[in-house]
Amino acid sequence: MTLIVVLALGAFFGISHFRQNNSDSGDYEAAAADKAASPDASDSYVTRCGTPPTFTPTKIVxxxxxxxxxxxxxATCPTGDVLASSRTRVSVSASGANVASGYFNFSSTPIFVPRTDTGGQKYTEQIFRFPIGAFWRTPESLPSPSASTFVIESQQSGTTGAQSGEFLSRSTSFDATAPASPSTGDVEKASYDALRAIGDADRPVVLSQLGEKWVPQISSKRLGLVADGVTWNNTEMLREHLELRLRYPNVKLLWSGEWSVFSSKDFWITVAGVTYSDSADANRWCSTNGLSADHCFAKLISATHPIEGSTASR
Known part of the structure; x- marks a missing residue:
């Protein structure tokens, strides 16, 4: 079992949203055989290292x-490295805040890390995908890259596959097979911190882009609420918000206590960031997207408007 802790100062860039299809993780063996037949095959042949490699985030989306x-x-060995554990916990934190944590299986598709004792490529870039339930922070809610300390922890367990092989200059997208515990604290605390960070990051955008406009409100939840067969805690509220955020356009999170149009001041409010000048159009968006009247209605977003006249149900 190996524990890796790597600090990367201001090491990622290009925070944005994108849609990506998973890379094919197929026949690297055939490609490796072709590579081995080349004159410089020895330069690309790597073996498992006794000390862990370093991980540096370059993009988070x-x-x-x-x-x-x-x-x-x-790699921390001149002869490269091989990551081939069937159960590797990879956790990411930024300036002490939990970002993501999940288990990955590299036994059938190992990561071959290049040698550092040749004139070739010194590193490999790979994509680690953390599904909902295995991540807490959105890119917008992370600290400034230039001021952040990113820590990546990796703990290998389970069965181990390949001990050596050919490094191929390609990126593969790996999906976490299960969520893992956060680097610090528990899941409920990580979820609360994430809700607060996402709401704080969204507030100036809501003020500048959604303020004094009608939008579809698609969720309102508070701690301890019993609704839809769920007793809502921070973990469930974050899960629902992230599901909505990744499904609909420009979704934002509001804390009701910071806006004048909500009568209860302790709700997390999720809105779709599509704006309209009247409530009918906002409600039409709800209908077009197949959302029931209980789960979507028109809401005027404002920090000064009174509660009266700010909600239009269907």
Whole structure:
């Protein structure tokens, strides 16, 4: 069992949203055989290292179903490295805040990390996808890259596959097979911190883009509420918000206590960031997207407007 802790100062860039299809994780063996037949095959042949490699995040984005973290992996042995554990816990935190944590299976598709004792490529870049339930922070809610300390922890367990092989200059997208515990604290605390961070990051955008406009409100939940067969805690509220955020356009999170148009001041409110000048159009969006009247209605977003006249049910 190996524990890896790597600190990367201001190491990622290009925070944005994108839609990505998983890379094919297929016949690397055939490609490796072709590579081995080349004159410089010895330069690409790597063996498992006795000390863990370093991980550096280079990009953090969300796609249609996960938080995708691109990692630059560099071997600490001159002869490269092989990651082939069937159960590897990879956790990401930023300036002490939990970002993501999940288990990955590399036994059937190992990661071959290049040698550092040749003139070739010194690292490999691979994409680690953390589905909903295995990540807490959105890219927008992360600290400034230039001021952040990113810590990647990796703990290998389970069965181990390949001990050596050919490094191929390609990126593969790996999906976490299960969520893992956060780096610090528990899941409920990580979820609360994430809700607060996402709401804080969204507030200036809501003020500038959604303020004094009608939008579809698609969720309102508070701690301890019993609704839809769920007793809502921070973990469930974050899960629902992230599902909605990755499904609909420009979704934002509001804390009701910071806005004048909500009578209860302790709700997390999720809205779709499509704006309209009247409530009828906002309600039409709800109908077009197949959302029931109990789960979607028109709401005027404002920090000054009175509660009266700010809600239009269907």
């Amino acid at each position: 969300t796609d249609s179903g996960a938080l995708a973290v691109t990692m630059k992996i560099t």
